[in-house]
Amino acid sequence: MAEEGLMTKTDGDEFVVFDGVQKSYDGTTLVVKDLNLSVPKGEFLTMLGPSGSGKTTCLMMLAGFETATSGEIRLQGRNINTVPPHKRGIGMVFQNYALFPHMSVAENLAFPLEVRKIGKSEREQKVRRALEMVQMGDFGGRRPAQLSGGQQQRIALARALVFEPELVLMDEPLGALDKQLREQMQFEITRIAHDLGITVVYVTHDQTEALTMSDRVAVFNDGRIQQLATPSDLYEHPANSFVAQFIGENNRLMGTVTRIQGDACIVRLDSGDEIDAKPVNVIRVGDRTQISIRPERVETNKDRLRDGAHTLQAEVLEFIYMGDIFRTRLRVAGHDDFIIKTRNAPDQIRHQPGSMIDIGWLPDDCRALDAPQGT
Amino acid sequence: MSLPVYATPLQRIWHVAFRVLCGLIFFFLVAPILIIIPLSFNAQDFFTFTPEMLRLDPAGFSLKHYDDFFNNPDWRLPLLNSLAIAPVAMLISVGLGTLAAIGLSQSHVPFKGAIMAILISPMIVPLVISAAGMYFFYSRIGLQGTYWGVVLAHAALGTPFVIITVTATLVGFDQSLTRAAASLGAGPLRTFFKVQMPLILPGVVAGGLFAFITSFDEVVVVIFLGAPGDKTLPWQMFTGLREQISPTILAAATVLVTVSALLLITLEILRRRSERLRGLSPN
Numbered sequence A: 001m002a003e004e005g006l007m008t009k010t011d012g013d014e015f016v017v018f019d020g021v022q023k024s025y026d027g028t029t030l031v032v033k034d035l036n037l038s039v040p041k042g043e044f045l046t047m048l049g050p051s052g053s054g055k056t057t058c059l060m061m062l063a064g065f066e067t068a069t070s071g072e073i074r075l076q077g078r079n080i081n082t083v084p085p086h087k088r089g090i091g092m093v094f095q096n097y098a099l100f101p102h103m104s105v106a107e108n109l110a111f112p113l114e115v116r117k118i119g120k121s122e123r124e125q126k127v128r129r130a131l132e133m134v135q136m137g138d139f140g141g142r143r144p145a146q147l148s149g150g151q152q153q154r155i156a157l158a159r160a161l162v163f164e165p166e167l168v169l170m171d172e173p174l175g176a177l178d179k180q181l182r183e184q185m186q187f188e189i190t191r192i193a194h195d196l197g198i199t200v201v202y203v204t205h206d207q208t209e210a211l212t213m214s215d216r217v218a219v220f221n222d223g224r225i226q227q228l229a230t231p232s233d234l235y236e237h238p239a240n241s242f243v244a245q246f247i248g249e250n251n252r253l254m255g256t257v258t259r260i261q262g263d264a265c266i267v268r269l270d271s272g273d274e275i276d277a278k279p280v281n282v283i284r285v286g287d288r289t290q291i292s293i294r295p296e297r298v299e300t301n302k303d304r305l306r307d308g309a310h311t312l313q314a315e316v317l318e319f320i321y322m323g324d325i326f327r328t329r330l331r332v333a334g335h336d337d338f339i340i341k342t343r344n345a346p347d348q349i350r351h352q353p354g355s356m357i358d359i360g361w362l363p364d365d366c367r368a369l370d371a372p373q374g375t
Numbered sequence B: 001m002s003l004p005v006y007a008t009p010l011q012r013i014w015h016v017a018f019r020v021l022c023g024l025i026f027f028f029l030v031a032p033i034l035i036i037i038p039l040s041f042n043a044q045d046f047f048t049f050t051p052e053m054l055r056l057d058p059a060g061f062s063l064k065h066y067d068d069f070f071n072n073p074d075w076r077l078p079l080l081n082s083l084a085i086a087p088v089a090m091l092i093s094v095g096l097g098t099l100a101a102i103g104l105s106q107s108h109v110p111f112k113g114a115i116m117a118i119l120i121s122p123m124i125v126p127l128v129i130s131a132a133g134m135y136f137f138y139s140r141i142g143l144q145g146t147y148w149g150v151v152l153a154h155a156a157l158g159t160p161f162v163i164i165t166v167t168a169t170l171v172g173f174d175q176s177l178t179r180a181a182a183s184l185g186a187g188p189l190r191t192f193f194k195v196q197m198p199l200i201l202p203g204v205v206a207g208g209l210f211a212f213i214t215s216f217d218e219v220v221v222v223i224f225l226g227a228p229g230d231k232t233l234p235w236q237m238f239t240g241l242r243e244q245i246s247p248t249i250l251a252a253a254t255v256l257v258t259v260s261a262l263l264l265i266t267l268e269i270l271r272r273r274s275e276r277l278r279g280l281s282p283n
């Protein structure tokens, strides 16, 4: 895999390192299986994956609330396996915020500073600056319970940052907010993280959040990193069928590889049609494969396709007007859940249900991936 | 709870009957306690209402039994003894009970159910049996007939109340708060005193009040273990009833009822405060 290079050790630039880390809660099943990950200083890294894939467990091991069953976790080159959580100096934002309900907002923020025996005037100054950073300057005297969810979220963020940690962990911090607030906070968290130059390890199951916020995304499934890549690589070059399916919308067609030639291959679909594709993790002629095509990369205009490109016949089943885009559902090669998205431009054709059209794509956009088990 | 307009006659009758029944049960429970209060102001040495009292004639009332209660050494010393025993027993119960509850709330502790059952058993085992057992055990180790013997015995009786109330508060305690404290750099001790303790305080105080009342009202164990010179108030009331029936006992009872009521009111205020704190806390 091309991503292997990023996961192996590169001396010098390692701020956080997971080295062969495994975790089992019950002593039999591994919840985290052989995690190797290295995060350079200043990076915003997101762990993305479905619920139960082991993201929180990884974060808790880094924070020190769970111990790794085997392997080593290093922070700035130092093994921290035996360092207790309160001595790691890692900031943390919890999903439920975990603000101390019996303290005012200012007291919550002053707590880590008192622990560090910082003098009163400096403490007050730092608290004020942290509150201003999250635009909550006037709320120091309130109790957490007197704040809305979004405001509590900001306070939790300010509290995790006020003692100036170099590494901050966040476990689905925006999960409880409504969509609009979530988008606003996504933007603010990335802005603050960038301004302060801190390293962030962020956990979410929301792929949009992962794509918009991160420098790199580690896609988790079943206790393993499936792919570690930048957001655009992840979206455009998914390394396997799980990633392709998990990130963004995707059309799937099943088939068998009939010819491989460098970085192009021919796949015979189960319906008998042949198409061009880019082999990603199919190796041999005769391999079962799952073809993956993004709905916005399907071309209905033959003139824009390469000469001799394979096309498929499709029947239009449904046309949905969505304002900025059109969403058309087609029957292609026996699958009736094939979606194409087209931009709402003046010259764009609005396909009528029942009509037959030809569709095609650039071979690069059509990726031949491993066939998931049971297909 | 008002009756809906479509209620049948039978439902209407039941509606009224139910209220009457509840009233009667309530009366049955509190009348014996409340009747003592006016009687304790009797100007005569009787346990009944005199004609003057029934006429509400001021001459029929007096504070003489209270005067006797607070100034007669027969009553004053037991009162002072009780006040010397109950708070100390309470403090021991609170310390042990709180630690036990916190320990038992950790997920990794084995045999939780069994340990809990043993710690709670003084509440369930008949008092006479506990008292007899303590008598033999304490005699062996020289605690029988001493101040500390009574204090320790009362502490053992009060601890289950603290365990139960603190455990109940811990159920609602958000464990991510202790993690948050640790992530902010606080060690276990600071986390306990600055984060956990303030939030479970209502449970601790409630348990403490129960422990206090348990010791303050207790008569069986103290008869077995106490020295004759260390008579407590309930003990004095008990012997007073058998030997010289004096209405001073009514004044004593009124004082005890008042103290208990004040403690219960405190408890209720604390409970509301904790509910407010928790209701407000994000979950």
Ligand SMILES: Nc1ncnc2c1ncn2[C@@H]1O[C@H](COP(=O)(O)OP(=O)(O)O)[C@@H](O)[C@H]1O
Pocket: A025, A026, A031, A049, A050, A051, A052, A053, A054, A055, A056, A057, A058
């Ligand atoms: N404290 C725990 N004890 C036992 N099993 C746990 C514990 N925490 C998580 N697990 C299990 O570990 C797996 C991964 O959980 P988690 O790391 O929380 O996943 P994610 O955060 O990706 O949803 C799940 O199957 C979960 O049931």
Ligand SMILES: [Mg+2]
Pocket: A052, A055, A056, A057
């Ligand atoms: Mg999780």
